[in-house]
Amino acid sequence: MRPSRRQIIEAGALGAFSLAAGCERRRLLDGAVRTQSATSAAPDLDVVLRARPARMMIDAAAGKETDVWRFEGSRLSGRASAFSEEGLGYLGPTFRLRTGERVRVRFENGLGEDSIVHWHGLDVTEENDGHPRFAVGAGGTRRYDLTIADRPGTYWYHPHPDGRTGYQVHAGMAGLFLVTDDDDQARGLPASEFDLPLVIQDRLIDGNGQLVYAPNPMLGFLGDRILVNGRADAVVAVKAGSYRLRLVNGSNSRIYKLAWSDQSPITVIGTDGGLLGSPVVRPYVMLAPGERMEVWADFGRMPGGDDVWLESRAFAATGGMMGGGMMGGGMMGGRGLTESGLANGAAFRVCRFAVSGKAPRLPVPRSLSPVVWRPAEEVVNPTAPRRFRVSMAMMRWMLNGEAFQMMAVAPNERIKLGVTEDWEFWNTAGMMTMAHPIHLHGGQFQVVERTVAPAWRAVADSMSEGLVDDGWKDTFLLRPGEQVRIRVRFARHAGLFLYHCHNLEHEDMGMMRNFRVES
Ligand code: C2O
Numbered sequence: 363m364r365p366s367r368r369q370i371i372e373a374g375a376l377g378a379f380s381l382a383a384g385c386e387r388r389r390l391l392d393g394a395v396r397t398q399s400a401t402s403a404a405p406d407l408d409v410v411l412r413a414r415p416a417r418m419m420i421d422a423a424a425g426k427e428t429d430v431w432r433f434e435g436s437r438l439s440g441r442a443s444a445f446s447e448e449g450l451g452y453l454g455p456t457f458r459l460r461t462g463e464r465v466r467v468r469f470e471n472g473l474g475e476d477s478i479v480h481w482h483g484l485d486v487t488e489e490n491d492g493h494p495r496f497a498v499g500a501g502g503t504r505r506y507d508l509t510i511a512d513r514p515g516t517y518w519y520h521p522h523p524d525g526r527t528g529y530q531v532h533a534g535m536a537g538l539f540l541v542t543d544d545d546d547q548a549r550g551l552p553a554s555e556f557d558l559p560l561v562i563q564d565r566l567i568d569g570n571g572q573l574v575y576a577p578n579p580m581l582g583f584l585g586d587r588i589l590v591n592g593r594a595d596a597v598v599a600v601k602a603g604s605y606r607l608r609l610v611n612g613s614n615s616r617i618y619k620l621a622w623s624d625q626s627p628i629t630v631i632g633t634d635g636g637l638l639g640s641p642v643v644r645p646y647v648m649l650a651p652g653e654r655m656e657v658w659a660d661f662g663r664m665p666g667g668d669d670v671w672l673e674s675r676a677f678a679a680t681g682g683m684m685g686g687g688m689m690g691g692g693m694m695g696g697r698g699l700t701e702s703g704l705a706n707g708a709a710f711r712v713c714r715f716a717v718s719g720k721a722p723r724l725p726v727p728r729s730l731s732p733v734v735w736r737p738a739e740e741v742v743n744p745t746a747p748r749r750f751r752v753s754m755a756m757m758r759w760m761l762n763g764e765a766f767q768m769m770a771v772a773p774n775e776r777i778k779l780g781v782t783e784d785w786e787f788w789n790t791a792g793m794m795t796m797a798h799p800i801h802l803h804g805g806q807f808q809v810v811e812r813t814v815a816p817a818w819r820a821v822a823d824s825m826s827e828g829l830v831d832d833g834w835k836d837t838f839l840l841r842p843g844e845q846v847r848i849r850v851r852f853a854r855h856a857g858l859f860l861y862h863c864h865n866l867e868h869e870d871m872g873m874m875r876n877f878r879v880e881s
């Protein structure tokens with residue numbers, strides 16, 4: 363039914379518009395066409411994205427299907443390769459667009475409650491950003507028209523309704539949005555079947571195979587089953603060759619300290635905003651909720667073609683009074699505070715790579731894609747950065763003592779379009795601190811400096827070597843006792859955007875604020 367209707371539409375439209383779309387893209391890249399004027403020509407991709415309940419096999423060993431909410435897609439027009447309707451597991455369709463292309467999405471809300479889609483990491487207009495004020499009710503629709511202006515990299519999409527983001531993402535609502543520029547082969551990067559996205563999430567699954575959403579107001583939601591691409595106990599079949607792994611932390615609250623079980627170091631080639639200038643090598647990498655990391659993996663390295671595990675190692679996610687932290691979660695992480703007993707910072711295995719068959723083992727390219735930082739001289743407030751403090755009142759996490767209000771913008775939350783500023787996030791207040799993944803809408807920024815107060819150094823250092831600030835970021839891990847300086851510039855779109863903790867339960871409880879970009 364569905365395919366044939368689609369084929370009919372395509373047969374009529376494809377020939378005419380693919381030509382037009384190609385020109386549109388080229389003109390856009392030349393800088394001659396801006397987002398607004400591009401809306402008249404046909405888009406490169408036109409799709410429907412439907413949120414609705416479904417049943418999926420998540421835990422094959424238990425043999426019971428699980429009720430989820432998920433995004434389903436259908437392609438109305440455009441390249442088939444730009445939109446895989448079959449997402450990974452319960453995850454929604456995977457978008458695969460080139461920089462400069464334009465995609466039109468019609469979101470249909472088939473859930474029994476408000477929802478809205480946000481394109482995490484993409485630099486889009488405020489109407490397209492999925493702010494909770496645009497949420498549509500059950501049966502409602504919202505149209506998006508995105509022109510991809512972002513560096514090639516791994517982005518993702520998820521719902522963003524006020525107070526229900528954690529629940530909806532937990533129920534299964536998320537998908538990948540990959541941006542490419544067709545130069546990966548020229549860069550010497552593994553492509554096609556050797557380019558593997560791995561979306562990591564944790565869940566609690568009951569005896570009937572059903573998801574249990576049991577968040578803790580302070581810590582967020584922590585499950586004891588680790589899912590990769592929507593499957594529990596994931597085994598990833600690979601050949602004994604080189605791979606590009608696109609790691610996405612799609613978990614609500616869990617932070618991962620990812621390492622190889624054979625003790626090999628991790629070669630990082632990209633962060634939130636795409637490829638690094640050149641690869642960096644780390645003993646392990648930290649991946650907080652919302653963050654992405656691209657990793658080079660050589661599965662031909664094991665003698666005898668042995669399997670290898672991606673594991674998460676122990677670290678201290680919280681610090682108490684005087685900064686004392688404990689591996690595996692510390693004072694707040696014990697049983698009773700997390701439903702699952704698998705604390706943030708506990709050690710566990712993420713997935714097994716089952717190696718069989720040969721594949722090319724490629725040399726790691728020495729340069730990837732130049733990262734051109736904003737010059738320090740451009741910063742208008744070098745000695746007086748804007749300051750945002752993590753705070754807590756009545757057992758709720760907040761920012762600068764304020765909780766989210768739909769339209770509220772404080773005086774220090776107004777910024778001029780096109781101006782480069784330094785912002786500082788402080789996580790030092792209070793009796794107790796924990797790590798928070800801080801995320802800004804409105805595009806990518808640079809992490810300039812990290813400072814940890816002496817009392818918290820031991821806690822923070824359980825993560826230090828795994829932080830990769832060498833590339834563009836839209837989400838960064840703010841450790842207990844730390845202050846982080848970032849350099850921002852909102853150059854393309856004026857309007858109302860969000861910054862928030864990407865611990866989704868913290869976000870839902872109000873650890874989120876607006877900022878206004880003024881032209
Ligand atoms: Cu990934 Cu405002 O969120």
Ligand code: CU
Nearest residue numbers: 481482483803
């Ligand atoms: Cu976002």
Ligand code: CU
Nearest residue numbers: 798863865868
């Ligand atoms: Cu938080």
